[in-house]
Amino acid sequence: MSVPTDVATAEAAAQAFATALPSPVPLEVVDATQAGMPEPDAASVRAGFVGATSADLVAVAGEAVAAALATAVGLSLADAVRPALEAAGRTLGTGVLDEAVEAPVADALAAPDVRTFALVDTLGTAVAWFGLRIRQTVSDVPHQRDAAPAAAPAAGSRADSYGMRLLHDVEMTLTAEIGRTKLPVRQVLDLVPGTILELDRAAGAPADVLVNGRLVARGEVVVVDEDYGIRITEIVTESAS
Template identity: 55%
Template structure:
């Protein structure tokens, strides 16, 4: 029998997962539209988490990370190892516990059925990856714990390039005003002059800093590193 769906925890897990997914484009989390899911032969990386909750984490992201891994160079890395840091980040949403060694298999019907909460990971509204959390009853078997020495696998991703942007402020405008913009228009942002700029990696806030000039180019001097709790607040 399946346990009740843990929708809030599953959503939090998806947001944490996206923050460490080695995609070259920013991804956002949205509920899965079954009509826009992956094909049954798509490769899924699946791992079981056992703790206060027992859940199965299912991640289909081979296409989303293919460009990053192709440009990583160095030692070849398996899809399971490449996605392991993202799965470990997702598991934090379920509290203390142990994440089993991941396996790669065709996704088949893993992203449908009872006890599942599933999400699409979108870039410009188009699904690039998919993530599901399936609740399981507590099993007597102990998951295979990963050798602590294997945590250095994250180093294999060090050469993966991710999009970093600096944001000095935002504003909201109706479409009518956007269409009326012309050269010379001035937009008032939601931040006072001199306030620090937000530094985003793949759309995630990681730090704040002040704008500087470096050899006639703009730069950012880091003044504050943002914790995961602050970024989600």
């Protein structure tokens, strides 16, 4: 469910989006009614922002980032636009941007609860569009009328054990990470076989073990039958992580 989106909030997000978009020329944010709307079959990038203020973000920016896509081999439209969507999301406060997906824009920017802005170049031509829809924040989960709240099962109880057993066969992705680094796009494009990247982890330091992207343990890298493995040395609690 959405709520009326404040014009100033949407315009601030659009300004941040325009500034961060990898366009070869500076872009000006104007009301979409002044510049027209994109064609319904134009490719859009959409992402949800979840935080104190949650929102849906929609962008049509293929023309604006065409130069970046032409020079960056393997870079998708969603990859090129995501940093700008993240910049727009930061204007809403603390939160996380969901995965950015591509889809035809259709009428996503024309919905009555979406504030839409056009991004025009120095000639006044619209080369991108940005839309924002604020979602309603649900503070309390409604309960069935006259129903008493159910007590949570005690740890170790039969109900708790049964609930966990239902999840025993659910597969989760474990990832071992020995380090990270950040590079500007120009250096990423210059990578060639033989390039050495310096990571943010000292030699011999334990590797991080992540479950679906969440840090749960640390361990040392070992070799098991010619395959790499991880010997767990530390379980990371939520407070420690």
